[in-house]
Amino acid sequence: MDSYKVIGLMSGSSLDGLDICYVEFKEVDQQWTFDIKAVKCYSYTEDFQQQLRNLGTGTAFQLAEMHTKFSRIMAEYVSKFMIEYPISNNASLIVSHGQTIFHQPEKYFTTQIGCGATLSALTNKTVVCDLRTYDVALGGQGAPLVPFGEKYLFLEYNTFLNIGGICNISIHHQDKVEAYDVCPGNTLLNLLAMQDGYNYDENGNIARSGQINTELLFQLSEIEYYKKALPKSLGTEHIMNEWWQIINNKNLYTADAMTTVVEHIAIELGKALKNSSVMVTGGGALNSYLMERIAVHANSEIIIPSREMIEFKEALIIAFVGLNRYLGRNNFYSSVTGAHRDNMGGAIYG
Helix, strand or coil, X not given: CEEEEEEEEXXXXXXXXXXXXXXXXXXXXXXXXXXXXXXXXXXXXXXHHHHHHHHHXXXXXXXXXXXXXXXXXXXXXXXXXXXXXXXXXXXXXXXXXXXXXXXXXXHCEEEEECCHHHHHHHHCCEEEECCCHHXXXXXXXXXXXXXXXXXXXXXXXXXXXXXXXXXXXEEECCCCEEEEEEEXXXXXXXXXXXXXXXXXXXXXXXXXXXXXXXXXXXXXXXXXXXXXXXXXXXXXXXXXXHHHHHHHHHCCCHHHHHHHHHHHHHHHHXXXXXXXXXXXXXXXXXXXXXXXXXXXXXCCEEECCCHHHHHHHHHHHHHHHHHHHHCCCCCECHHHHCCCCCEXXXXXXX
């Protein structure tokens, strides 16, 4: 039996904070099990969130500066985590997703900030980072990367939905995996909530109080992304340039815009789920109104796991993806991303 103790770091497009998951993986006869030892989310300040949000339209200097600054902040949080959970000091590997600033695989680039060398130097741990770039260089989307972990760690399920800043789905068929970004998620909902002074719409209370605007609902459904063939993936810049611009131009009351966006998300996810039994994770799984609307449109069995799994599944899988890079094994499927071949993504420091 081989045992590996790993810390996974995930910072998603919703920009709410850094998820940290310390987990022990064991492999016996090519079968994997995992035991989550400790988890925590360290929230970003509003000012830092705004800095990250503005980075895509900033200067080259700001991007380069934040690349290192972000890794120093991650190292700070990892140090706090190790003090709060001393058992995590036993980790031999840190895997960092970084923060996606640009994602344009059709132009052969994707950019996740967070300098792995800096993170390794400050934590004195081996670090795996920059997971997506090689797949994109091979003509792939570099996304989604979670189906790799799902295949080995969640054998009891075959359909998965993650509702984070972006909603993505993966369906594990016997002979292939179908996975892609379906539509925006909490990126839009959080931006709308901020208009009323909230970080997010708790339980979907704002959305529940509004009315659907049919014109906006139709305009969102006509966005070109939905007509693209698979494989496909979304970046925050696409959401801001298309969905958010349309929403802003309508000048609706926040509640009405929120209700309409929730309905749009539920309709698109309903189309994608195809009458399946689905495990739902990500922050959106805690939005009771959103989950109600998805249930209306999906005609699927919705399985909501423990809160720990809802919030930290991505950090867990990031740890597993990076561990396989460290072990010299492929961790991206060309059938999912559209790359020329299966490949091994990630850079190693330390």
